[in-house]
Amino acid sequence: MFQSFSESAHPEQGPPRLAALREVMADARLDGFIVPRADAYQGEYVAPCDERLAWLTGFTGSAGFCIALRDKAGVFVDGRYRTQVRSQVDLAHFTPVNWPETAPADWLAQELPEGGLVGYDPWLHTPREIETLTNGLRDSGVTLKATDNLVDRIWPDRPAPPMGPIRAYPAELAGLTHAQKRATLAAELSAGGHDAAVLTLPDSIAWLLNIRGSDIPRNPVPHAFAILHATAKVTLFVEAEKLDGTLRAHLGDDVIVRPPSAFGPALHSLTGPVRLDARSVPVWVMRELDQAGVPRVWGDDPCVLPKACKTDAEIAATREAHLRDGAALCEFLAWYDEQAPGSISEIDVVRRLEECRRATGALLDISFDTIAGSGPNGALAHYRVSTASNRILARGDLLVLDGGGQYLDGTTDITRTLPVGEAADIGADERAAFTRVLQGMIAMSRVRWPAGLAGRDLDVIARYPLWLADQDYAHGTGHGVGVNLCVHEGPQRLARISEVPLRAGMILSNEPGYYREVAFGIRIENLLVVQEAETLPGGDATGKLCFETLSFVPIDRRLIDASRLSDDERDWLDGYHALCRDLVGPRVAPAVRAWLDQATAPLGDAGK
Template structure:
């Protein structure tokens, strides 16, 4: 994304294009045509224009003002990555972009790219009184002169030994759901949904094994997959079978027009508004509804659940080796050096397929930046007597991992204020992990369990507590979550979510404790549910203030550590096993 234009020059060039388009502003979202969290280099428009590389955000460019927005995870990152002389910065929860835009330019004609914005987001701007103008081109592309080419990596089969269910069965089940709602077809725009439905994987975007494309699934279970022909080798075409037709993405507009007179389901939150607009223009009836693949994909079947356990065992072996290495080398290694070491330990497993996200490796004040991304320019020596946070994950064909550990590097004891905060974070983590809850419980009802120990000390954290996890797919997967703003989606057996409360002191340190949890039945009749902890890695005993723990919390930690030692110990070298035995000793 290199370019010779400075930030002010980029804005000036963009404003010239907007003036020619007859609009007084432009809304630029961070996502691509699939509205995904991870995007290919050719879709990193927000990063090119603003410098901000976080995974969530948007920008509004007006004639005299420009604002870039993100959520609480990226507040500090916005400050460091964007030019404050041309960009204002906003917290998109506390100051919604539509509210800021309406106040800054009431009644303005604001352009948008209908292929990059959902119907729900568009509606928020229209309700704010703005005149939203669909543009037939993206004005950023007109000034981004060295924009990369789109990815053309092949889509490859995802075998039944990993998926646990064949594609025909999935297609028929989803098609039946569509037919029951009275729809004739559904448009699928999320490559992760298509990957699950058709049992394919790819490598078009960083960290998430998807192949970019779109699909139309009809009520008779037939599918048309819209994907660049270069991405579909003969082996994959044979794998898809005769019930899955393939076509270039350019043909989709004509095929949508051919649905005139039919009822077609489109996700108003997860799909670009262009699809609904094209269908309505053709005379089809658009049926708003969530992507019907999301819930079945989130409910991992028995094969996927066992795969997740295998993936976490494999990952736990790498984590034990890394934490042992870190104990001896933290004082002399840097944030990037630690990432490289962890990557190396994970790569020892033949099944390793890369990271599930770019690792967050933050020492001292860098750990307080919730989604910190170290660069060669910001790389910091971890050093002695430091709070070090490492949040990382891996992709394996049988599962996706995500784990955070916070370490005190010593040799001095951790300061009381650090140990107190770290223990409260761990207490919140335990409260959620040990929860027993009735069927039908949503994530918003569980979120406070993880925050209560922090609240008692007047502390909190500005991010959700848990997100869904895919099966060799996205590390952040809907529709389930655990947060103060969770959607009303009940947690169900087979769902995998993270448990990651934290505490962050800007300029000081950051603490987070994260494991992945599998939802299962607690009672034989299924009326109550509970969590199984999948992640296998010790918590740093140097950061545990045992006096704050209840007997039940202390017992939970001891039992968890005993399990880690029993499952990981037999698979690591003697030196690592000896270190692990000490790290997992009873409190």
């Protein structure tokens, strides 16, 4: 299997490791040290050798950081992880801090009232992060100092860096050759008067050069650095053993391969101006250019926006991937409905779902560790089942099942909330909350909006039905998704903090939810792609955008309080289920087709 169930959090190991860190902090004459969940490439996902935050604290979430002081250690987490962090760290030694509500600068100013010197690794922070922190500390007496990584000094068995092979990605699936991509972005650099751009984000480099890697589990990206020159040439800094002759031939003469040790000297040799993205390049790169006197300018990573706006070929490919994945999900759901309450566990669910995806013959990996949280575990938005946490699915539970696959032609991510037992076994509160979540998900699926609006402008649409009941969820409504790349992709998001205008071709998740701590969780998720909207009869031709749904798996009707749905909501759900039958039905076995027909039957007049 791709997924394992070993216990990844070890709270008991945190205190002695924190004590060791404080010893080296004292030797370095530092009053604090920042430990982020980040690596030198500044992607969201990190290799085992870069899991410093988890190694030190026990916290395994995908976002957060620790600030260790001489007498206190704050673990900063957002709303997705506030329940999880309390179970993964030793609360006698680590203090959870609600972030971003509490800014790290404010916390430091309060905890170091006499001032102090706080160290950070310049490889693991961006200029924007350090600038924000520095500005927040102004007049506090607290100062920052770049240093080597103190955690690495005390991590005796730190894993070696990954050396996964790199392969070419087919141009017919990408829609453009890497020569075409390089030429387009180089012209943009030249038009801006920029001599080069530094790239560190793994998915940017993978997208630009039409390559895929295997350095990060679940995410087919390589660890490498790159410099895109205004001549359309690229210097790629990567370990030679990751490349074979076929890959070198794919890259061609205009991609010069150098070892990672040559990255610093190459920065010094640039004439500039060099374009840097303050939100993704490490501080170390900025410092190297400044020390060499190379002019630099701030600007977006040139790959990020074109990568987000998928080509027609990528959209066609990912449609096929989602139909294949949808058929696998239906095979699983037909099996699930045959299991009696109390007869299977969360681990059984994860194993069976992966078996169904593997049976397609096209699965390269899962796109993230499958979330299968039943009962109170479902209230943990990013729950990962282990042998220690594994629960038997009991009658009356809700099961939050969130998973996806990495296929050559697409990356999938879908969530369904399922009852354990029959509809009568589920409580009224759960059914009411499920219906509100469904209403928000339908509203987002149907929305049409004027071009120029960002994710923050649409996020409220999915929350409105929950807000009417004084309910909400602590995560964004949706994240960007790549095509055989990262399941979390920027810059597009459906979230209160997203200011990036949505554009045609962007793929996003639509996943409102509701979580009641130690009781139950609910989430319903499809993937959507932004499309130009046709003008409706009687409407004004004002350039609207809309969403096309990519995911086709039935939504469990047993959890719906149909009396709460409007006629339009019923019509959308019945239409969606008809598409599930038409598009996925021909891809499944006859017995599963019979299940699918029953699971997608129209709501009719029930509950009116």
